[in-house]
Amino acid sequence: MTNETPSTTQLPEIRVDWSLHPGVVLSHVLKQRAMRQAELAERTGLSPKHVNQIVKGAVGITPDVAVLLERALDTPPRFWANVGVDWEVYLSEQRASTSLRDFTTWASKFDAGTLIRHGVVGKGDSLPERANKLLRFFGVASPAAFEQTWMRPRVSFKRSQAYTVDEQNTALWLGLVEHCAKGVDVSPYKPARLRKAAAQIPAFTTMPFMTGFEAAQASLAGAGVALVFVRQVPETRVCAATWWIDDQPAIGITERHKKPDIFWFSLLHEIGHLLLHPRRKTFLDLEGDREADDDAEVEANEYAASVLFPGDARDRIGRARTRQELILLAADLKLGLPVVAGQHGHLTNNWQVGGKLRSTISDQDVASLEEWCQMPAIVS
Template identity: 35%
Template sequence: MSNAIQNQYKPDYVSPPGETLEEILEEREMTQAELAERMGRPKKTISEIIKGKAAITPETALQLERVLGVPASFWNNRERLYREALARAEEQQRLASQVDWLKRIPVKPMIEFEWIRCCEDKVEQLREVLNFFAVASPERWEEVWCNTSVDFRKSPAFQSDPGAVAAWLRRGEVEAAEIDCAGYDANRFKETLQQVRALTVKAPEIFQPEVVRLCAEVGVAVVFVPQLPKTRICGATRWLNPNKALIQLSLRYKTDDHLWFSFFHEAGHILLHGKRDVFLEDNAAEDAHRQDKEQEANTFAANILIPPNEWQRFLNSSQKRSKDGIREFAAQIGIAPGIVVGRLQHDGVLPVTHCNELKCRLEWA
């Protein structure tokens, strides 16, 4: 948003255009009755315009231009500014009674992440948050995020803190809107996943922009959004429109094995499940139907990262518990060793305390 728009002068009081009309009539020593006669309008209408009770319509503005020589554009603009000022005053009063709603939203961390501006005035802060969510009022926020987002509400994380989860999800939408994506192509997306898999051995400053670029070319926007307090979400998948999918990732567990598994898990949802499905990954129990889909995505991620035949060969070897053996196996199949460690720990082959130094720890810049 430009400074010119941000710094617009918004006076506390704007006089009705009727006051200007009354001044012009006094200067010209013309009565309201004479003006009404010349315009062909009832005297009552002219009186109500002067008192601000009736609006100056475009038709009336043209008539005033003919009779008084003052351009219709002047009257139309004067009327517009006056009505806008009235609307702002009414909104100010209404929002002032709703500032307590901000307690449901993680305003402070959103400011720290620079998602929104910090405003000293509570009402202005409320406006800033509503602008972020692109809704007109707290009631509309409730309808959009807490009533219509049925799939979101199935998540225990959403139920525990809908304000934080909604803010995290909305930030994903905002960032995804800035990614120019080609139309979604399932076959090309499958091929792209192999290219992404090869990036697991790269540093974050290399893999992050490459993942975003590669996936955008096949219709999938990938965004990395820091989790807000109490969100407890690893990732989310949804369709922004029939030709653009969104994969949103956090660094909830802050290691490369979790990040990459989350990415390919979400990719599995895109390839295996419907475009109306929405998935919030919070590792909490789901209904049976959703559990099946989550397991399908888990299997997809596990198999694409480590092909089943290669995994079985490694498990049958004597190297599965040694760091050197893990490094060698990871190098052979072209993935980061931390991913192998995470799989071994998940499958109970390694204790969760072993070989964690092979994982790459990730932090937000």
């Protein structure tokens, strides 16, 4: 044993790996000081066994022991506290990493193309890595918590669907809507302003499709509603949805059926939900639901129709017999020709007259909408 007084100089610079047990760090410090464990025991008043247990990683360094080490080694107590915390976090992450293997079945059920396209996961991620990123994306700790948070209280799926709906991927689509909506700068929500914004939608249907969407998004933002486009996820059959994020409503919309008339009607349908059913509830516009015996859906349909086709507009459209009549009606009603042609087909069930006038939302339109509504980065 040496009788030299310990140096009071600054602790030697050690590149401490956050995964090191505090005992490993202490062993390194003792080696730098040329001090044996027995000497440290004498200087601190700890038993040699206790010091050895720390060095061997059997026990950690408590705050009381950290104070003793400060006196004997001139090492700040917070240094040992930080090393200890980093080690415990490392152990927790290792345990969590092991548990992620149990979540891979859950993670594999989400559409991989959608996850990669939106940067939720990386193309080369393993299933455990994908599971971890999905949990972070949804803000939950486990698939059970995902079920409780996203599938039960927040999303009310109709069980009488004529078609099978992938509920897990529908929740993914809603999650993407929420993330995208957070990137839209909106004013405080005001229903009166929303009514005025809705009244502008018919004029936007006469614009080129992308321009019309940008105009609609800007108009709704002024009323406090975030409008975002998120491409449909396979097997979800979602046209649009109304979604509340804290005190701000958001409307998400897809390219379902790739028809502008369906797109604009769906948008006004969701606006109808916000104005007619102000309780902060999620409304999912799923294919086949609009004809369901649901008062809220019927009311939202009637609202959308009244905004797009006020007065006797629908009667006039239904009486049209030729393509030329529909073209003139669209100009007279100040509506986009695809909207008028689509309404004529729905009213008469005769798609031969104006079917080709409906036009199609192109793949380029979809790509432009995605780029315009690109959401903030999600996970690294």
